[in-house]
Amino acid sequence: MIELKGPAEIDKMAVTGAFVAETLTTLSEQAQPGVNLMDLEHHCRDLVATRGAVSCYWDYAPEFGSGPFRNVICLSVNDRVLHGLPFDHTLAAGDVLSLDFAVSIDGWVADSALTVVVGDNPDPADVELIQSTQRALDAGIAAAVVGGRLGDISAAIENVARETGKQVNTDFGGHGLGRTMHEDPHVANAGRAGSGLTLRAGMTLALEPWWSRGTAKLVMDPDGWTLRSADGSMTAHSEHTIAITDDGPRILTQR
Numbered sequence: 001m002i003e004l005k006g007p008a009e010i011d012k013m014a015v016t017g018a019f020v021a022e023t024l025t026t027l028s029e030q031a032q033p034g035v036n037l038m039d040l041e042h043h044c045r046d047l048v049a050t051r052g053a054v055s056c057y058w059d060y061a062p063e064f065g066s067g068p069f070r071n072v073i074c075l076s077v078n079d080r081v082l083h084g085l086p087f088d089h090t091l092a093a094g095d096v097l098s099l100d101f102a103v104s105i106d107g108w109v110a111d112s113a114l115t116v117v118v119g120d121n122p123d124p125a126d127v128e129l130i131q132s133t134q135r136a137l138d139a140g141i142a143a144a145v146v147g148g149r150l151g152d153i154s155a156a157i158e159n160v161a162r163e164t165g166k167q168v169n170t171d172f173g174g175h176g177l178g179r180t181m182h183e184d185p186h187v188a189n190a191g192r193a194g195s196g197l198t199l200r201a202g203m204t205l206a207l208e209p210w211w212s213r214g215t216a217k218l219v220m221d222p223d224g225w226t227l228r229s230a231d232g233s234m235t236a237h238s239e240h241t242i243a244i245t246d247d248g249p250r251i252l253t254q255r
Helices: 007-030 037-051 124-142 150-163
Strands: 074-077 080-082 096-105 108-117 174-176 183-187 204-207 210-212 218-220 227-229 235-237 240-245 248-251
Touching (some): 007 096, 007 108, 007 248, 037 096, 080 096, 080 210, 080 235, 096 124, 096 235, 108 235, 124 210, 124 235, 124 240, 124 248, 150 183, 150 204, 183 204
Antiparallel strands (some): 074 080, 074 096, 080 227, 096 108, 108 240, 174 183, 174 204, 204 240, 210 235, 240 248
């Protein structure tokens, strides 16, 4: 069931979204050569506790993971792309790091992700990969208008992927959210324009294009959570929480 949110409820989600955005900005700036992933995890825990937020990840145990997840942020390095379990890894120049973060404040959730290259001399191919997910996210957001179709969002994301030669995996994608992190509907990163449910004001969605330089196939690490590109190629992930309104899409996790 899809729960439509009123303007006041969307405003409350925006409060959470502002904290999510600020936290991702802070941690991505700290992701420098010599910094350990667990340092980022523990700093994130401190920020969550200080704000009085509730992690959506801690103790999360969905059927696709080996739960419970006992961290407050997903940190995915290089060929890792989704659900990256923070571990003892010291970042090096050239590492590609995706940070995915979701919390609840006063009962309202926001979810966002970004990808950065560590250090000052990024590989242009990694920059292009990251930018392709960002452009796809922008295209998906632009398609999230009242009266449109869910497939319009998916098609807009897929079109950017195809234009840049990326393969799209549809096992994991965007989703509704509000009181909880994962609500209906599922928002695939590939689809057919004009298909699917009609978009209505008050729908709140997390859109999250992600892919690798090479394959769309994934393999899971022995930790039971971390998903990698099957061919070992670099990956990237971009995500925003948005609200569909009569005035157009509203980004609730704008950085």
